[in-house]
Each structure stands twice: as C-alpha cells, then as structure tokens.
Amino acid sequence: MVTREVTAARKLEERAPEYLFVRTRALLPMRYDAGIYRSRFFVELRDHKKIWANKCPSCGRLFCPPEAACYFCHGVEMPEWVEQADEGVLQLFQVVYFPFTNPMTGVAEPVPWAHGNILLDGGAPFHHRLVPADEKVLKVGDRYKAVWKEEGRTGHFWDILYFKKVEK
Amino acid sequence: MVFLPEVRWNRRVGIVGVGQTHHRSRRPDVNQVELINEAAREALEDAGLTPKDLAMVVQGNMPGFEGVHEPDLWHVEGYGGYLVPGIRVTLGGTTGGEVAETALQLCASGVYDVVMALAYEKQDEIDQTTSGIVNVSNPTWGKWVSSGAVSSTHIFDIMKEVSLEVAEKIIAKRRVEIAEAASLNPKAHLKIKLTIEEVMNSPYLVYPLRYLHMCPQSCGACCLIVASEEKAKKIAKKPVWVKDVIHVSIPGYGEGGQQGKPMHESCSEKLFKRNNITDPMKQVDLFELYDPDVWRQLQYASWFLFKSYKETLELMEKGVFARTGAFPINPSGGTVSTNSIGCTSMVRVAEAALQVRGNAGPHQVTKEVKKALASCFGGGGSMLWLLSKTLD
Numbered sequence: 348m349v350t351r352e353v354t355a356a357r358k359l360e361e362r363a364p365e366y367l368f369v370r371t372r373a374l375l376p377m378r379y380d381a382g383i384y385r386s387r388f389f390v391e392l393r394d395h396k397k398i399w400a401n402k403c404p405s406c407g408r409l410f411c412p413p414e415a416a417c418y419f420c421h422g423v424e425m426p427e428w429v430e431q432a433d434e435g436v437l438q439l440f441q442v443v444y445f446p447f448t449n450p451m452t453g454v455a456e457p458v459p460w461a462h463g464n465i466l467l468d469g470g471a472p473f474h475h476r477l478v479p480a481d482e483k484v485l486k487v488g489d490r491y492k493a494v495w496k497e498e499g500r501t502g503h504f505w506d507i508l509y510f511k512k513v514e515k
Numbered sequence: 516m517v518f519l520p521e522v523r524w525n526r527r528v529g530i531v532g533v534g535q536t537h538h539r540s541r542r543p544d545v546n547q548v549e550l551i552n553e554a555a556r557e558a559l560e561d562a563g564l565t566p567k568d569l570a571m572v573v574q575g576n577m578p579g580f581e582g583v584h585e586p587d588l589w590h591v592e593g594y595g596g597y598l599v600p601g602i603r604v605t606l607g608g609t610t611g612g613e614v615a616e617t618a619l620q621l622c623a624s625g626v627y628d629v630v631m632a633l634a635y636e637k638q639d640e641i642d643q644t645t646s647g648i649v650n651v652s653n654p655t656w657g658k659w660v661s662s663g664a665v666s667s668t669h670i671f672d673i674m675k676e677v678s679l680e681v682a683e684k685i686i687a688k689r690r691v692e693i694a695e696a697a698s699l700n701p702k703a704h705l706k707i708k709l710t711i712e713e714v715m716n717s718p719y720l721v722y723p724l725r726y727l728h729m730c731p732q733s734c735g736a737c738c739l740i741v742a743s744e745e746k747a748k749k750i751a752k753k754p755v756w757v758k759d760v761i762h763v764s765i766p767g768y769g770e771g772g773q774q775g776k777p778m779h780e781s782c783s784e785k786l787f788k789r790n791n792i793t794d795p796m797k798q799v800d801l802f803e804l805y806d807p808d809v810w811r812q813l814q815y816a817s818w819f820l821f822k823s824y825k826e827t828l829e830l831m832e833k834g835v836f837a838r839t840g841a842f843p844i845n846p847s848g849g850t851v852s853t854n855s856i857g858c859t860s861m862v863r864v865a866e867a868a869l870q871v872r873g874n875a876g877p878h879q880v881t882k883e884v885k886k887a888l889a890s891c892f893g894g895g896g897s898m899l900w901l902l903s904k905t906l907d
Contacts, residue, residue, distance in 0.1 A: 366543045368640075373582065379654040389655075412656050418765075439671055442722040443662045447645040451658050462660040474660050482722040487671075504659040 381502075384413035384425075389502035396495050396506075398431040400471035411471035431469035434492035434513060438464045440477055440485045465491050465510055476509040484512070525625040527906060529747030529754030530868045532562030532631075532740030538704040538733040538853045541639040547581060551593030551635050554736035554858075558631070562740045562750055566595035569740075570627040571602075575614040576636050576857030577893075578605040580647055594633055594738075607651060608664075608805070608893020610634055611737060611861030616760055616898065618741050628746045634858035635736030644732045644856070651894055664807050667724040669775070669814045676824045679723060685832045686809050687714035690727060690851070693809065696838045697848025699878040704733040704853040728808045728851075735855035737862050744906070755868040758886070758901040761786045765896075775897075779818035782890070782899040790901055795820055796842045799901070800884040803867040805860060805892040806850045816844060819890060819899065843880045846870065860891030864900050871902050 381389055384401060391397045400411035405420040409429055416422045440463030446455045461480035465473050475493070477485060491510040500506040534557030542550060551574075559565060572594055574587055583589060587603040606613040611634040618632035638644055648663030673682060688711055697703040709727065717727040741747075747754040761782045765774040783795070792798045804819070806812035816836070817827040830836060836844040845851075847866040850859050867889035869875040885905070891898035 368543065371582075377654070381655050385655055439668060441662065441667050442719070443665075444718065444722065445645075445662075445665060445720045447649070447662070448643045449658075450643075450646045450650040451654075462662075474657070476660065504656055 382415060384415055386502075387428075388412050389506075392506040393500045393502035396433070396500075398433055398467065398469075398471075398473065398493075400429050400431050400467075400469065401425045402427040402429050409469075409471035411467065411473050429469060429471070431467040431471050431473070433467075433495070433507075434490060434510075435465045435467035435469075435473065437477075437485065437487055437489050437491050438466050438472065439487065440464075440482075442480050442482045442485070461485060463510075475504075475507055478509045478511055489513075524623040526623060527744040528619050528622045528741050528757050529744065529751065530739055530757065530864075530902070531629075531742045531747050531751040531754050532558040532564065532738070533865050533868055533872075534558030534561060534738040535702050535862065535865055536735045536737075537702050538735035538855050540704065540731060540733060542637065542734040543639065547583075547586065547635070547637050547640075548590055548593040550637055550734065551590055551633060551736050554635065554738040555594040555631070555633055558738035558740050564629070564740065564750065566597075566599060568629055569596070569599050569631050571600050571618070571621055571630045572596045572633060573602055573604060573614050573618045573621070573630065574633040574635075575603050575605045575610045576634060577607060577610055577647065579650070580636060580638065580641050580644075580857065582641060590633075594631065596631075605857070606893060606896050607648075608807075608856055609860050609891045609896035609898060610856075610893065611858040612864060612889075612891025612898040612900070613762070613860070613896070615739050615741075615861050615864050616762060618739065619757055619760065622741050622743055625743075629740065629742045629750070632739045632741065632861065633736070634738075634861045636855040636857040636859075637734045638732045638856065639734050662721055665720050665724065665729060667721045667810075670723055670810050673810060673814060673824045677828060682813075682824075682828060683715060683723070684711070685828050686728065686813065687711045689812070689831050689836070690714045690809050692834070692837050693845065693848055693851050696846050696878060697852035699838070699876075700847050700852075701876055702735075702853070703848040704735070704855075705731050705848070706852075724808060724810065728810060730807050730850045730852070730854040733853050733855040735853070735858060735862075737855075737858040737865050739861060739865055739868070753872050753904075755871045756903045756906050758903045759786055759790055760898065760900050762896065762898040775814070776818055778897045779815055779890075779892075780821070782897050783819045783821070786899050786901060795888070799886045799888050800842075800882060801846070801867065801870050801880060801887040802842065802844045803847065803863040803870075803887065803889040804844050804849065805863055805890050806845065807854070807892070809851055812844065812849065812851065815890065815892070819888075838878060839881050841882075843882075846875070846878050846880050848878075856893075860893065860898065863889040863891055864902070867900065867902050871904050
C-alpha cells in the first residue's frame with residue numbers, strides 16, 4: 348500500500364502528481380584477507396581435513412575458527428593451538444524458514460536451512476550448517492559429525508558441507 | 516562484568532525538541548533528504564528554533580543501508596545545516612541512540628550549547644534488510660551461518676527456564692497488547708488488530724520465532740535537539756533532563772555467540788548504581804525498551820531489571836507492562852511495532868522524553884511519569900538512558 352504523507356509544512360498541491368525512482372544495481376566485489384590465524388586454520392581444513400582452535404593463555408577459552416585476540420581478556424595474543432575432533436554435541440540450532448539474499452553471493456538460498464553450535468570433542472564451540480533442516484529431528488544434546496567436501500577443497504567455510512547426526 | 520570508567524559531565528543537558536515522521540513500510544513520495552527534513556522541521560518547530568541556532572548537527576543511519584558513501588553531505592539539505600558543523604556516526608541498530616549520545620556529550624562537554632541529533636532509515640530503497648544485517652558478520656566465516664536479526668537463539672535460552680508451550684501463550688497475549696498500544700500512537704508503523712490465535716498460528720521465520728513476533732521494516736526519521744542547562748531553561752517550557760547514559764560494546768553476531776546478557780546487565784548495573792536505584796520498577800515510572808521481537812522484550816527486560824525469565828513472564832501475564840499497567844514497557848508500541856532501524860534507538864529516547872514531558876499524545880500513559888528508562892540495541896552495542904522531569 349502506498350501511503351502519501353502530508354505534513355503541515357507542505358501542501359498536497361505542491362507535490363508531484365506521481366513519484367518516480369532511479370534503480371541501480373551496485374556490485375561490491377571484495378577479497379577479504381583471512382589473516383595470520385585463519386589462514387593457518389583454512390590450510391588445515393583444505394589439506395588435512397582437520398579443525399584447529401586457538402586458546403587464550405589468560406582465560407583458557409578456545410576459539411574456533413581462531414581469533415587474533417581474546418575479546419574477554421582484551422587484546423591478548425593467542426599463539427597456542429588445540430586440535431579438535433570433527434564431531435561433537437549439538438548445543439543450539441536454528442531452522443531458517445524465511446528466504447533472504449545471501450550478501451556473499453547475491454542469491455537467495457532455498458529454505459528451510461539449518462545452522463547451529465556444536466561443542467566439538469576437544470572443547471571448542473563451532474558454528475556450521477546442519478542437516479536435516481527440521482526442528483522435529485534436530486535435538487540439543489545429540490552428537491553431530493562433519494561431512495567433508497572430498498574433492499576440490501579450497502580453504503573455505505564450504506570445505507565442510509554440513510554436520511550430520513551420528514546414529515547410535 | 517563492568518568495564519566502564521567513570522564519566523564526568525561538565526554540565527547537565529536537557530532535551531528541548533522532539534521530532535518524528537510517521538513510520539511506514541514504504542515512502543515512495545519522498546527521497547532521503549525530504550524524509551529527514553520532516554523530522555528536523557518538526558523538532559525545530561517543537562523547540563521554537565531555526566537551523567541558525569544550532570551549534571552542531573550529528574546524524575546517522577544503519578551503515579550501508581542508504582547506498583551512498585558519505586550520505587551526510589547529501590543530507591545537509593534535509594536539515595538546513597549549511598555552514599553548520601556536522602558529523603556522522605553509525606552503530607547498526609544502536610545508531611539512533613549513539614547519534615543522540617554524541618549530541619549529548621558534545622553538549623555536556625561544555626563545547627557546544629545547542630546540538631541537533633538526527634537519525635533515519637529508508638528501507639524501501641534497499642531490497643534486502645536481512646542481507647544487510649547478515650553482512651555485519653565476519654566475512655571469512657560468520658556470514659555463511661547467519662540469518663541476521665531474525666534469529667531464535669534467545670528463545671532457546673528462555674526455554675531452559677520455561678517451556679515453549681507456556682511461554683508462547685503469554686508472548687502472544689503480550690503481542691496483542693503491544694498492537695493495542697501501537698494503534699494509539701499516531702507515529703507507529705504496525706497499527707493492526709491482532710488475536711492471540713493469529714499470533715500463535717503465524718508462520719515460522721526461524722523456528723520457533725514466528726512472523727507476528729518480529730518487528731517490521733519501516734521507513735522514518737527521528738530528531739532530538741539537546742541543550743545545556745542554561746540554554747534549555749530558556750528554550751523550552753518543560754525540558755526533559757538526561758540524568759545518565761550508559762553505553763557498552765561487545766563483539767557482534769556470529770562465531771563466539773552473542774554476549775547479550777553481560778552487555779545488557781552491565782548497562783543497568785552501572786546506571787542503577789550511579790543513580791541510587793535499588794528497585795527500578797518502583798523508582799522509575801516507565802521503560803521504552805528496544806525489542807526486535809516480543810521474545811527479546813522478555814529477555815532484555817529480564818536482564819535490565821535483574822529478573823528471571825519466569826518472573827518477567829508472570830509480570831507480563833498480569834499486564835504490569837501494559838500502557839495502563841503499573842510499569843509500562845513500550846506504550847509507543849516499541850520496536851515490535853515500528854523499526855526504521857537507524858532511528859529506532861533514538862525513537863526509544865524520544866518516546867520516553869515525550870512521556871516524561873506528558874504530551875506523548877493518545878498513547879500517553881495513565882500514570883504520572885517522573886523518570887523514564889530508554890534502551891538502545893543493535894549488533895554489538897547496548898545503551899541505557901535515564902530521563903527525568905526534574906534536575907535533582
């Protein structure tokens with residue numbers, strides 16, 4: 348519904364008989380550098396199918412993917428690496444039912460899709476996609492395992508396709 | 516968990532002018548400059564000032580949503596700020612609050628006497644609000660696993676204390692109550708009649724967050740004019756005094772999980788301590804709270820007021836937070852009814868100020884408002900304002 352506002356300051360007669368617009372489609376190609384810590388993390392994903400976290404020497408928190416500094420302890424360098432398993436316990440999940448354009452690709456993904464936090468064996472919380480996207484199947488406390496891209500890994504989020512429930 | 520250093524104000528500051536456009540999903544009849552102009556004009560008229568009286572203008576909106584680099588240069592036309600110093604600050608959903616806080620600080624510092632704060636959003640010009648918010652996340656990881664502000668992590672947190680079945684009914688009742696309040700607010704966007712059944716049967720956006728739990732995408736602008744104590748007393752019959760503002764930041768969306776609880780709690784902990792508030796629901800009369808959805812109204816109210824989710828739900832069920840209740844929360848309809856993102860946080864402060872002044876309009880609360888709280892939120896920032904009728 349088009350609403351036409353009339354403020355006290357501007358009378359209707361002064362306004363245009365129809366309202367036009369200019370359409371533009373700006374592309375914004377970017378090349379984001381992964382940085383010191385995440386470059387190493389991505390190399391491990393790509394070459395060895397391994398997930399590594401880094402550890403804050405001050406509070407002991409694990410970050411996965413790694414961070415340059417612990418945001419709880421204010422700018423502490425975190426050079427200690429801790430290897431993680433590619434499976435763990437589901438802590439939280441979300442099933443997305445509304446479609447929106449992914450700003451990374453410019454394409455709307457088919458819905459529903461799911462993502463969630465998995466506490467990896469090794470102690471680090473990890474955020475990735477989940478299959479199936481169904482709140483009746485996904486259950487907090489269940490074990491989930493990574494499904495890897497077998498061919499053509501590039502050192503990217505999508506080197507892991509998704510996490511899948513481990514059947515007992 | 517309070518990291519903030521002490522803040523020294525050189526002088527008190529009052530809100531002397533309030534302006535706000537009507538908020539709508541589409542405003543094809545105006546461009547960004549004209550939209551801003553509506554709010555600026557109303558605030559200047561409210562204060563009885565002209566742009567020549569302004570020492571400084573601070574403006575902002577959600578970064579990137581305007582699609583123009585340095586939009587502040589274009590927008591000078593909108594507020595008549597030719598040859599007036601102007602700056603732009605942005606902070607996601609907290610922008611409106613941050614713009615107002617910057618204006619307040621410029622004034623409290625003692626450098627500028629009368630400062631205009633101006634915030635807006637015109638979301639009908641950008642196709643995808645959620646894409647913009649997802650774009651806030653870390654580009655090497657978080658952006659692939661985010662649905663932006665449309666998220667349900669907070670509901671899972673609430674479900675640890677109260678079952679979804681029980682909570683959902685009270686949330687739906689509260690949503691109906693919010694719609695009733697918004698219907699009285701002439702500036703609100705979603706003025707709709709709702710039933711509990713409609714809310715409970717609306718489709719999922721992100722399980723278990725439903726369509727009618729969530730805020731809309733609005734277009735609108737808001738403007739506040741603040742002045743030093745001396746000037747404020749001359750300009751306005753009833754200036755609304757800013758008693759205090761607390762503002763904290765955290766890492767935003769994504770991989771570490773949102774650190775919302777310590778963020779909100781440290782805001783109110785500090786604010787209450789500094790202003791000798793031990794029982795906020797008795798010592799403060801009203802709360803304009805930034806609530807992206809009804810569930811987050813429950814969550815943030817619990818955090819700010821140091822209550823369990825169960826306790827807050829009980830108060831909600833009893834109608835304590837209704838416009839006519841003992842401790843009204845969002846008599847304006849809140850963010851759930853109106854969300855012109857870049858100015859939403861300022862609308863919270865503006866609506867609280869109008870309630871303190873006593874001329875909010877048809878949605879003025881029934882009780883007398885001497886002190887009011889207003890909260891601002893977005894991504895990695897939270898802010899809490901305390902406004903007062905008197906200077907003491």
